[in-house]
Amino acid sequence: MGILFITNELCMDHFPGNKHPEQPDRLEAVLAGFENSHIKESVTELVAEPVEENEIFKVHEQRMVHHLKEVHADGGGRVDEDTKMSQGSWLAARLAAGAGLQAIKYLREGDGEAAFCAVRPPGHHATPVQSMGFCLLNNVALAAKHLLSLGEKVLIVDYDAHHGNGTQDVFYSEPNVLFISFHQWPLYPGTGAMGEIGEGEGEGTTLNIPLPAGATGDIYLQAWDEIALPVVERFSPTWVLVSAGFDAHRLDPITDLGLTSGDYNLITSRIIETVPIGHRLVFLEGGYDLKALELSTTAVLHALTGETIFPEPVSNGGPGQETISQIKKSVQEK
Numbered sequence: 001m002g003i004l005f006i007t008n009e010l011c012m013d014h015f016p017g018n019k020h021p022e023q024p025d026r027l028e029a030v031l032a033g034f035e036n037s038h039i040k041e042s043v044t045e046l047v048a049e050p051v052e053e054n055e056i057f058k059v060h061e062q063r064m065v066h067h068l069k070e071v072h073a074d075g076g077g078r079v080d081e082d083t084k085m086s087q088g089s090w091l092a093a094r095l096a097a098g099a100g101l102q103a104i105k106y107l108r109e110g111d112g113e114a115a116f117c118a119v120r121p122p123g124h125h126a127t128p129v130q131s132m133g134f135c136l137l138n139n140v141a142l143a144a145k146h147l148l149s150l151g152e153k154v155l156i157v158d159y160d161a162h163h164g165n166g167t168q169d170v171f172y173s174e175p176n177v178l179f180i181s182f183h184q185w186p187l188y189p190g191t192g193a194m195g196e197i198g199e200g201e202g203e204g205t206t207l208n209i210p211l212p213a214g215a216t217g218d219i220y221l222q223a224w225d226e227i228a229l230p231v232v233e234r235f236s237p238t239w240v241l242v243s244a245g246f247d248a249h250r251l252d253p254i255t256d257l258g259l260t261s262g263d264y265n266l267i268t269s270r271i272i273e274t275v276p277i278g279h280r281l282v283f284l285e286g287g288y289d290l291k292a293l294e295l296s297t298t299a300v301l302h303a304l305t306g307e308t309i310f311p312e313p314v315s316n317g318g319p320g321q322e323t324i325s326q327i328k329k330s331v332q333e334k
């Protein structure tokens with residue numbers, strides 16, 4: 001059956017400025033990772049289509065969307081300290097959000113084992129009321145909302161080096177979405193402490209795993225097996241969405257985690273096997289080293305086809321053991 005690979009070259013028309021880390025050539029690097037993956041014969045390539053406006057309002061408030069449209073009508077401009085729009089940004093953002101909904105449609109029709117959305121701008125920092133942190137619309141949250149409306153129970157795993165504050169905000173009191181984030185701590189945006197566990201009916205369906213700089217693949221796998229997996233098994237998801245940020249790679253210029261592309265293959269494999277084939281969806285989030293993006297994309301695409309490959313050796317020996325012990329202790333105390 002193979003996998004779906006969804007992109008659109010117009011996602012490269014989002015240009016936040018010359019010195020900005022979130023550049024169009026990031027997507028070129030991801031496409032190179034796809035070309036190098038040698039899985040092309042088992043892939044259906046789809047061209048992403050823009051999200052409908054009524055879908056956007058399921059996550060974002062009207063005034064935020066109107067503001068983005070106003071900035072767009074002005075030809076672009078700043079929407080947050082580090083988030084800028086160019087002439088092509090509004091369409092790129094709607095394509096990035098639309099890709100996930102399109103993937104769900106195809107997967108539900110049985111047309112793929114899994115889907116990879118190679119899109120930008122990224123989405124996981126965008127809250128219901130604010131575009132921020134290089135993100136305009138929250139692509140993964142829009143996909144999860146759609147799945148919720150179809151009666152699904154959705155696991156979102158965010159392994160971008162930064163905490164997915166926007167996604168956490170959207171589902172903080174939602175019992176049918178389990179949000180798990182691995183991220184460097186402390187780091188932008190400053191949220192994602194281990195005590196943030198959801199509220200009301202959603203208490204216990206947010207799990208934050210804040211890791212120290214230098215954390216390596218063995219720590220991620222141990223945290224997954226010993227902390228996350230028992231929570232996932234209790235939750236019993238029907239779909240998984242992965243916020244695949246490749247800025248936890250050791251080469252990334254703006255963060256300090258210790259992963260390699262080989263680690264991304266193993267971690268992604270563990271995550272997706274918690275739901276049936278055909279219910280697995282990966283979104284590109286951050287990642288600012290071009291070689292790391294290329295190799296990690298290849299690694300994750302192979303994970304989606306069920307293959308273990310290591311474009312680079314897996315990593316181990318980094319810090320994080322203490323964090324794992326602390327989280328396990330706090331979980332046991334509840």
Ligand SMILES: [Zn+2]
Nearest residue numbers: 160161162286
């Ligand atoms: Zn990031």
